[in-house]
Amino acid sequence: MNDVKGYRGQLLHFTGEPKPTDKRSPTNKKDGDDHYVYHEDGVLLVSGSGHVVAADSAEALAAEGLDLTRCEHFPGHLIMPGMVDTHIHYPQTGVIASYGEQLIDWLNQYTFPEEQRFADLEFAASQAEQFLNLLMDHGTTTAMVYTTVHPQSTEAFFSAAQQRGARMIAGKVMMDRNAPPAFLDTPKSSELDCRQLIERWHGTDRLHYALTPRFAPTSTAEQLAVAGTLLREYEGLYLQTHISENKAEMAWVAELFPDARDYLDVYDRYGLLNERSVLGHGIYLNDRERQRLAETGARVAFCPTSNLFLGSGLLDRRALADAGVDVCLATDVGGGTSFSMLRTLSEAYKVMQLQHQSLHPLEALYWVTLGNARSLGLDHRIGNFAKGKEADFIVLDLNADALQGYRQSRAVTLSEKLFALMTLGDRHNVVQTYLMGHRQAGYQTVKGDAR
Ligand SMILES: [Zn+2]
Structure with missing residues (x-):
């Protein structure tokens, strides 16, 4: 002793x-x-x-x-x-608090140019270190993290997290269309990159891999199918992506996937929904989508500071909970405006108040600790x-x-x-x-x- x-x-x-x-x-x-x-x-x-x-x-x-x-x-x-953050982008630390655009413009104007810098391993390594410092500084000890399309950005992140001994989930963004050409992978290259990263990092020390198609508009059907194949193939893999954050985004998805019943169906038809899937936002889900989420066990990550900052909308947590959908809580930095899960709770409370819903402080502190750990299937280890x-x-x-x-x-x-x-x-x-x-x-x- x-x-x-x-x-x-x-x-x-x-x-x-x-x-x-x-x-x-x-x-x-x-x-x-x-x-x-x-x-x-x-x-x-x-x-x-x-x-x-x-x-x-x-x-x-x-x-x-x-x-x-x-x-x-x-x-x-x-x-x-x-505290546990279930949705955050480490390469967007440098564009947090960027002025005045909604989702699609914000991505094109700020996020994509910034993320391109992560092709440089040295830059990525310095950013990963800073990001982890910021997480620790804000009391967040576990996070589910998006990197960039470059495998080296993921490599840099996992190396930094390993060195520190942190329990982290992360994955390389898969993105093979509708972004600057220098910045795209292909279904084949993303498969090879993901396989290498999974074999090197998934289950190594306290680290876990998450397949990370950014969102439906930036992946072809072929690439989403690759993600589905990998998800079935490797045990314990996570999947993270975005859904129904913004109305212009939803109209774009409907155009790109005319055969899909709705936004969720795009992911569903490629086998991307299970209880290790965490879908960011989910503000405009319909009844069928909520029901299907409950059936598959896929989670919705509620990102209040981001939803307010980008003018996306108000998540109806009660409707999701009533349908049996698990809702976890997240910052979504850099669309989100704070690394702090306390700040995030404060904004979640306000978003819920606007809909005559409430958030008791005991539920709130549970949510950012054991609750989020449960949503990520990590409650046997942390929380x-x-x-x-x-x-x-x-x-x-x-x-x-x-x-x-x-x-x-x-x-x-x-x-x-x-x-x-x-x-x-x-x-x-x-x-x-x-x-x-x-x-x-x-x-x-x-x-x-x-x-
Ligand atoms: Zn996000």
């Missing part, structure tokens, strides 16, 4: 999806469910191999003989599992502090600025505190991020009286 390390602070994690009895009132002292674990003074114990040994109250662990003075102490800070899980965790300062400090001082219940955190919080709340028990360098040190 000598190599076990302890981290002491307010401890929060989830064992299942919270179903708060009174969703309208985070001030209600009885949250009415047993799917979360919270210790005002708790300790997370992590083994030398980076796995959770225990997560309990300091009192209980001290009674079992734990020397609390040997724990790293974060008084007034919240320790929780690292909470169950014994044996990989110890990816973060330390949050609930009082990161004067306003938050004041608001927190007025909060009575846990839910109220968490709601203030998700509404006002961002990367400034994240003081430390750990991967498998290893502290990630380069972040602000713990402030105030915490050591």
Whole structure:
């Protein structure tokens, strides 16, 4: 037990999806469910191999003989599992916050020129490193990531993630039409590139491969068929793409695939839908598509900051949930405007409010940890502090600025505190991020009286 390390602070994690009895009132002292674990003074114990040994109250662990003075102490800070982002583009970091266009123009004007720079392995490597720093800085420890059409951009990303010991899902963009010619692959070249990348990286350390046709307009039927073949051939492969984000995009898809019943059917007919498929956006899905998503188990990634920024529309989460479709949450940087899953929750809450739907803070914090881990089929490894899980965790300062400090001082219940955190919080709340028990360098040190 000598190599076990302890981290002491307010401890929060989830064992299942919270179903708060009174969703309208985070001030209600009885949250009415047993799917979360919270210790005002708790300790997370992590083994030398980076796995959770225990997560309990300091009192209980001290009674079992734990020397609390040997724990790293974060008084007034919240320790929780690292957050999970289910849809993000690492090569778009440099074009985040680019002015004024909707989806198709935005792609042509900003994204495609930027992504072409990733043909250069050295540039890609530096960007991958910066991207991972930013994820850690914002408290995100696992992400499902788009690279570019160049295999070297994927290579650079996986190498950087491996070096850091991060659990990441990523894949080379497949794109063989409707983009600048220098920037296109072919069905054959994309198949060869994907095979090489899958064999090298899928299942290596903590890494997973995702087939990544960008979206229906930039892949021919032949290329989508290649993706379907590979998805069937390799066990445990993921698939990520976009769907029904924007009305002009949808009209374009209908033109390009006149035989398809609807947008989802384009992917369905090439065998791209299963429970490891994550489709970004899905704002304008019809009833049939929702039903088919539920049948296949494919997920929808809700990207509120992106949907608002690009003027795409409001996702109807309730309609998807009522149809039995799993909805995960994501930033979609660079269409999205923040790496922060806290900011993303805040915008998700507003998008849902506009549709008279609500998002209770306990559900919200579950969503960005265990919930998203479940959507990615990774909840047996990450997402909470169950014994044996990989110890990816973060330390949050609930009082990161004067306003938050004041608001927190007025909060009575846990839910109220968490709601203030998700509404006002961002990367400034994240003081430390750990991967498998290893502290990630380069972040602000713990402030105030915490050591
Ligand atoms: Zn996207």
